[in-house]
Amino acid sequence: MSNLMTNYYEAAAVILFGIGFMNLLLAKNLIKKFIGLNIMDTAVYLFLAAKGYITARAAPIIAQGTAARVEDYINPVPSGLVLTGIVVSVSVTAFSLALVQRLYKHYGSLDLDEIMKKAKKEEKV
Amino acid sequence: MLIENLLLLFLIVCAILVSITKRLLRAVILFTAYSVVLSIIWIFLQAPDLAITEAAVGTGVTTILFFLTLKKVNEIKGTDDK
Amino acid sequence: MINEKKEKSKWQHFVDWVNGEEAIERPKKISLQKINKKKLIILIRKYIWSRRKKTALHLIMCTFACMVFIGILLHTVSTLPYFGGSTNPASNEVVERYIESGVEETGASNIVTAMILEYRAFDTFGESCILFLAVICVVMLLKKDAAEETEEEKAFDQEEENVILKKVANILTPLLFLFGCYVILNGHISPGGGFSGGAIMGAGLILYACVNGQKSVQRFFTYKTFLRINVISLLAYGILKGYSFFAGANHLPDVIPKGTGWDLLSGGLILPLNICVGMIVMCTVYGFYALFTKGDI
Numbered sequence: 001m002s003n004l005m006t007n008y009y010e011a012a013a014v015i016l017f018g019i020g021f022m023n024l025l026l027a028k029n030l031i032k033k034f035i036g037l038n039i040m041d042t043a044v045y046l047f048l049a050a051k052g053y054i055t056a057r058a059a060p061i062i063a064q065g066t067a068a069r070v071e072d073y074i075n076p077v078p079s080g081l082v083l084t085g086i087v088v089s090v091s092v093t094a095f096s097l098a099l100v101q102r103l104y105k106h107y108g109s110l111d112l113d114e115i116m117k118k119a120k121k122e123e124k125v
Numbered sequence: 126m127l128i129e130n131l132l133l134l135f136l137i138v139c140a141i142l143v144s145i146t147k148r149l150l151r152a153v154i155l156f157t158a159y160s161v162v163l164s165i166i167w168i169f170l171q172a173p174d175l176a177i178t179e180a181a182v183g184t185g186v187t188t189i190l191f192f193l194t195l196k197k198v199n200e201i202k203g204t205d206d207k
Numbered sequence: 208m209i210n211e212k213k214e215k216s217k218w219q220h221f222v223d224w225v226n227g228e229e230a231i232e233r234p235k236k237i238s239l240q241k242i243n244k245k246k247l248i249i250l251i252r253k254y255i256w257s258r259r260k261k262t263a264l265h266l267i268m269c270t271f272a273c274m275v276f277i278g279i280l281l282h283t284v285s286t287l288p289y290f291g292g293s294t295n296p297a298s299n300e301v302v303e304r305y306i307e308s309g310v311e312e313t314g315a316s317n318i319v320t321a322m323i324l325e326y327r328a329f330d331t332f333g334e335s336c337i338l339f340l341a342v343i344c345v346v347m348l349l350k351k352d353a354a355e356e357t358e359e360e361k362a363f364d365q366e367e368e369n370v371i372l373k374k375v376a377n378i379l380t381p382l383l384f385l386f387g388c389y390v391i392l393n394g395h396i397s398p399g400g401g402f403s404g405g406a407i408m409g410a411g412l413i414l415y416a417c418v419n420g421q422k423s424v425q426r427f428f429t430y431k432t433f434l435r436i437n438v439i440s441l442l443a444y445g446i447l448k449g450y451s452f453f454a455g456a457n458h459l460p461d462v463i464p465k466g467t468g469w470d471l472l473s474g475g476l477i478l479p480l481n482i483c484v485g486m487i488v489m490c491t492v493y494g495f496y497a498l499f500t501k502g503d504i
Contacts, residue, residue: 001285004284006371007284007287008290010287012133014205015139018273022268022270027331029195031195032144035153035191036143038187041139042159046166049167049170049289053290054162054292054295054298059171060319061173068309068310069306071299075297075302075304076305076306076319080323080327083174083175083178084323086182086183087334087338087402088337090187091338091340091342094495095344095345098498098499101349110179164300174319177398180403181410186409186495189413190495
């Protein structure tokens with residue numbers, strides 16, 4: 001338990017991941033599902049960035065006129081990975097929302113159960 | 126330390142509210158608040174690159190896309206999530 | 208139909224539901240007078256798999272599964288190395304190399320930019336391709352074929368009538384562009400870079416389109432310009448980085464000098480690559496907006 005209090009960023013990230021996953025499973029509405037997916041994304045980024053943080057060290061931007069020593073700066077690798085991930089997640093969101101718009105145009109609903117029912121009916125015809 | 130804990134708590138509360146709220150518009154606005162607070166947290170984690178990107182991409186562009194989709198599917202007047 | 212349902216076991220129902228083959232149906236209301244024993248059994252079965260029961264079961268099972276999931280992950284977190292410790296396994300010799308010789312090798316003082324555009328530039332190239340692919344997929348899904356417009360789509364062409372909003376937006380748009388250019392050009396010496404600067408410039412374009420109508424953006428930003436900027440930026444990125452790949456990881460030292468550190472013109476290839484990425488992101492962001500509103504750029 002005391003470890004959880006020390007690793008509070010990671011604990012919060014894991015809880016957020018669980019909430020997003022629950023949202024993805026439970027919500028019937030497609031838009032809410034995608035908000036849940038986005039929350040899961042950001043939870044993973046929070047976890048990665050928290051793993052790269054080192055107490056009492058500065059952001060990895062080398063100050064002018066000083067020698068670059070590794071003892072002064074935090075880990076830059078997770079920041080780079082997360083920077084890539086944020087932009088990819090927005091393109092995934094845009095693509096999925098475009099799919100949602102097409103589904104709404106065709107079936108007139110955002111409810112996944114209703115869409116499935118109508119799709120089944122169409123298949124039978 | 127305290128403010129970081131409060132911000133993380135705010136994130137969790139926002140995420141729970143997103144999953145239990147009935148209105149789609151409210152869910153999108155809560156998600157925007159979530160993104161803004163997350164971009165403050167990046168500053169605390171000493172990642173200013175991520176803070177700028179999250180503020181521009183996560184808060185700006187994602188919210189615009191969600192709102193435009195809500196407008197296209199006629200949910201913006203506040204119909205319930207059945 | 209009823210016989211079929213009878214033969215299915217609960218497990219089969221569950222498997223069908225997981226596979227998404229069985230739609231959840233409401234039970235039909237049957238008057239209570241004509242029920243004999245056989246029908247009663249069928250009714251009870253239907254009730255067990257009825258919508259309300261099923262959603263309740265679904266909810267409880269999902270919540271339970273997620274709680275167990277969170278518990279397992281929390282247990283894992285409690286055994287991880289301490290948050291903020293300097294001896295974490297993540298901060299190994301790779302980080303040391305990046306920080307201590309990053310400025311010398313790449314000329315960029317922002318190590319994150321140096322990493323994503325110099326040491327791992329092909330990763331960013333793939334990511335730019337993902338952005339391009341995403342916008343092309345959205346074009347395929349949402350671009351209209353017919354020329355006629357509905358009333359709703361015409362509304363996006365109208366100018367904003369609110370004078371205050373219009374004036375403020377017209378003042379803000381060039382400032383947003385200026386800030387976006389600043390963020391892109393200073394990506395290697397301060398926080399920022401192609402992704403954030405491109406998104407800011409895209410937001411400026413979106414603001415302009417919101418207030419002045421999309422027709423006014425189409426005067427200088429058509430589908431053709433969109434495709435040209437995107438493809439030229441991607442090709443330029445690929446050629447600039449591909450050259451250093453074939454030349455044995457040597458960059459273009461004669462063509463683009465590395466410059467002195469902490470200057471605007473330092474970092475060698477990083478500045479042009481940042482501009483390429485910024486252009487791609489700007490086009491993508493505005494492309495998403497235009498396709499989501501009118502279905503046409």
